[in-house]
Amino acid sequence: MLDKGIGHVYIKPRTPRLNGKVERSHRIDADEFYRLLDGIVIDDVNVFNARLKEWQDYYNYDRPHGSLNGQTPYGRLRQKTQAEAPGRSRSTAVAQA
Numbered sequence: 478m479l480d481k482g483i484g485h486v487y488i489k490p491r492t493p494r495l496n497g498k499v500e501r502s503h504r505i506d507a508d509e510f511y512r513l514l515d516g517i518v519i520d521d522v523n524v525f526n527a528r529l530k531e532w533q534d535y536y537n538y539d540r541p542h543g544s545l546n547g548q549t550p551y552g553r554l555r556q557k558t559q560a561e562a563p564g565r566s567r568s569t570a571v572a573q574a
Contacts, residue, residue: 505536 478485493500510532519525541547548556 509536 488495510529513532514528519528536550538549538551540549542550545553
């Protein structure tokens, strides 16, 4: 990431209010993904990665998100990208207005 000019910013320890989106993501992972694995020992990284990929696909394509008014992240992305006219970027539309 550093080669792309994206640096890492550290927050003060034990201040989740400064890192709310990440903290929420960790909570959802614990409540939903790791609960699916409760009691299952996966000692094969390939099996774990396959289960994680299934979870990520479900989370992004099928699971409704309250913060998106019940849409999935993929559904919201499609809505936002289809809202722009083909061949016309948002900045072009604003410049022409």
